[in-house]
Amino acid sequence: MRFDEPMAAHTTFRIGGPADCYAEPGTVTQLVNLVDVFSSAGCPVSVVGGGSNLLVADRGIRGAVISTAGLVGISSGEPDQAGAAVVTAGAGTLMDDLAGWCADRELAGLERFAALPGTVGGAVFMNARCYERSVSDVFREAECLVFAARGCTLEKHGMNAAEWDYKKSPFQGRTGPDPTVLSEGSTIVVSARFALSRGDRGDLRREMAKYAADREAKGHFRFPSAGSMFKNDRAFGKPSGKIIDEAGLRGFSVGKARVAPWHGNIVVNEGGATADDVRMLVEEIRRRVLETAGFDLECEVVFAGDWRADTTFRENTV
Numbered sequence: 001m002r003f004d005e006p007m008a009a010h011t012t013f014r015i016g017g018p019a020d021c022y023a024e025p026g027t028v029t030q031l032v033n034l035v036d037v038f039s040s041a042g043c044p045v046s047v048v049g050g051g052s053n054l055l056v057a058d059r060g061i062r063g064a065v066i067s068t069a070g071l072v073g074i075s076s077g078e079p080d081q082a083g084a085a086v087v088t089a090g091a092g093t094l095m096d097d098l099a100g101w102c103a104d105r106e107l108a109g110l111e112r113f114a115a116l117p118g119t120v121g122g123a124v125f126m127n128a129r130c131y132e133r134s135v136s137d138v139f140r141e142a143e144c145l146v147f148a149a150r151g152c153t154l155e156k157h158g159m160n161a162a163e164w165d166y167k168k169s170p171f172q173g174r175t176g177p178d179p180t181v182l183s184e185g186s187t188i189v190v191s192a193r194f195a196l197s198r199g200d201r202g203d204l205r206r207e208m209a210k211y212a213a214d215r216e217a218k219g220h221f222r223f224p225s226a227g228s229m230f231k232n233d234r235a236f237g238k239p240s241g242k243i244i245d246e247a248g249l250r251g252f253s254v255g256k257a258r259v260a261p262w263h264g265n266i267v268v269n270e271g272g273a274t275a276d277d278v279r280m281l282v283e284e285i286r287r288r289v290l291e292t293a294g295f296d297l298e299c300e301v302v303f304a305g306d307w308r309a310d311t312t313f314r315e316n317t318v
């Protein structure tokens with residue numbers, strides 16, 4: 001556990017002020033104890049994974065931040081009733097590591113998540129989607145810590161297709177303004193189970209390399225970022241990046257935050273960007289796109305922490 005921990009060290013944006021207290025439990029028991037101790041002290045608890053979809057405020061995060069990044073581990077079990085291979089991964093396992101582990105055991109279904117930044121817990125929570133495949137396509141069950149002020153419980157949450165949609169999972173919907181902060185009845189994903197099919201190791205590894213190379217070529221890792229800034233809304237009829245391009249905003253900047261000159265839907269930290277730079281840039285993009293195209297862009301990146309008084313900005317949609 002660390003105090004006044006700079007969140008910039010724990011986000012792929014490399015932005016974010018200090019968390020009052022930051023803890024990275026290595027076991028589920030430690031996680032349960034930490035959450036119970038903080039909640040019984042009336043301390044708000046934020047949950048983060050790999051920090052790859054987060055913009056943390058410059059003022060940081062009040063209360064405790066618990067990262068599930070330390071809950072790593074992968075195992076395979078008995079095939080399910082439909083004969084699919086079942087693999088279980090701890091919430092902190094990197095999606096890229098999980099895809100590689102599965103490929104090496106000739107298990108197919110996760111190769112499109114190769115090189116996706118972040119953890120299993122974050123990908124399940126966000127229902128991450130890569131190359132037309134969503135986590136919900138392979139998700140079967142999660143073990144979750146259900147938060148309750150009177151004491152948390154560990155529960156299983158099985159697949160129910162009606163609860164999932166594009167970038168929506170049943171684990172979202174925490175009730176406060178900050179979607180990382182636990183509220184009564186909300187969950188921390190502790191581990192997740194996926195149903196996979198059989199594949200050829202060489203083919204799967206080649207597929208993974210192809211997707212990783214595509215991300216590289218598209219400039220995903222050229223500068224610190226949180227990936228796509230806005231969701232793609234099918235009702236718009238075109239990707240958000242294209243809409244932003246058409247509004248003439250490629251390369252547009254505020255301070256050290258810039259719309260990537262090579263991709264309209266990626267905002268990059270050119271070095272030393274503040275969270276306020278990113279936020280102002282996002283507000284301006286939304287304003288101009290609404291004005292010129294009539295589309296109200298929805299943020300995909302989660303705004304976490306102490307943004308204080310500004311209630312006019314509707315950044316969080318998860």
Ligand SMILES: Cc1cc2nc3c(=O)[nH]c(=O)nc-3n(C[C@H](O)[C@H](O)[C@H](O)COP(=O)(O)OP(=O)(O)OC[C@H]3O[C@@H](n4cnc5c(N)ncnc54)[C@H](O)[C@@H]3O)c2cc1C
Nearest residue numbers: 049050051052053118119121122123128129180189226227
């Ligand atoms: C270069 C780049 C490319 C990207 N490309 C894609 C892409 O192609 N597709 C895509 O979908 N995303 C993409 N992303 C975004 C990001 O990688 C995903 O959203 C990822 O799944 C987030 O996982 P994380 O562990 O980093 O979560 P975090 O960013 O740490 O957290 C995101 C949310 O998940 C919650 N959360 C995290 N862990 C848990 C847990 N264990 N239990 C409950 N809630 C939890 C947090 O409270 C928060 O609300 C990209 C990001 C980058 C930087």
